[in-house]
Amino acid sequence: MPYYNSIERLRNILDVLxxxxxxxxxxxxxxxxxxxxxxxxxxxxxxxxKDWNGIREELGDxxxxxxxxxxxxxxxxxFTLEDVIEGVCNKLVQxxxxxxxxxxxxxxxxxxxxxxxxKLREGKKSILSGVPQALPALVKALRxxxxxxxxxxxxxxxxxxxxxVSEEIKELYEAAATGNHERTEDExxxxxxxxxxxxxxxxxxxxQALERTNKKFIRRFQAIEARAGELGKTxxxxxxxxxxxxxxxVKKQE
Numbered sequence: 247m248p249y250y251n252s253i254e255r256l257r258n259i260l261d262v263l264x265x266x267x268x269x270x271x272x273x274x275x276x277x278x279x280x281x282x283x284x285x286x287x288x289x290x291x292x293x294x295x296k297d298w299n300g301i302r303e304e305l306g307d308x309x310x311x312x313x314x315x316x317x318x319x320x321x322x323x324x325f326t327l328e329d330v331i332e333g334v335c336n337k338l339v340q341x342x343x344x345x346x347x348x349x350x351x352x353x354x355x356x357x358x359x360x361x362x363x364x365k366l367r368e369g370k371k372s373i374l375s376g377v378p379q380a381l382p383a384l385v386k387a388l389r390x391x392x393x394x395x396x397x398x399x400x401x402x403x404x405x406x407x408x409x410x411v412s413e414e415i416k417e418l419y420e421a422a423a424t425g426n427h428e429r430t431e432d433e434x435x436x437x438x439x440x441x442x443x444x445x446x447x448x449x450x451x452x453x454q455a456l457e458r459t460n461k462k463f464i465r466r467f468q469a470i471e472a473r474a475g476e477l478g479k480t481x482x483x484x485x486x487x488x489x490x491x492x493x494x495x496v497k498k499q500e
Contacts, residue, residue: 253313257327260313275318282311294457340364355396362396373397384453387442407440407447414440462500469496
């Protein structure tokens with residue numbers, strides 16, 4: 247089935263729901279906001295797990311949300327779905343002059359630099375203004391570093407990044423030794439920022455790396471819970487040494 251027929255079918259279903267379903271009739275851009283965030287995280291989780299069926303399903307949920315926002319925008323006489331699509335089409339053409347114009351860009355880094363220059367010409371006051379304030383701190387730090395890299399604000403070698411990480415960790419321990427909570431918090435933030443920079447240089451997505459560790463922790467801890475159940479014990483009845491032994495056993499099995 248051609249994709250445009252499928253989209254029209256979805257639009258028609260949404261039209262029916264919007265006029266006949268009590269829940270759908272009540273929705274606004276404000277009530278949908280948190281649901282959209284949750285759907286986005288579910289998509290991110292499916293991507294992390296390489297769950298292609300899950301990715302397909304979550305993309306469908308997000309597509310529904312996009313059409314829903316467009317439907318509400320049309321009801322409020324603000325914009326239509328066609329306006330949304332034309333807007334992004336125009337933006338893509340304008341920001342890819344190396345494809346649709348005479349500008350030369352042979353690498354992805356040159357493309358990023360041109361992209362930032364174009365956005366500044368469009369009225370952006372700072373290259374950092376395109377980083378959403380509501381982003382989670384880890385993702386925001388990565389985006390800030392990627393943005394400033396496009397204007398040359400960047401380390402030259404991995405050794406420099408490693409040295410910075412070591413420097414920030416040393417300063418964290420020094421701050422912690424003073425007992426000054428605020429200073430220690432500042433230094434811990436610097437360590438996180440430096441580690442994110444290290445991950446970027448190593449070609450690793452720090453958000454995905456941390457999520458892999460989260461999943462690994464959950465898997466191993468739940469194995470401890472399961473083993474405790476087999477022994478007829480609760481975790482509160484087990485010593486740390488007992489739990490640690492099971493943890494190491496699970497780790498070896500992996």
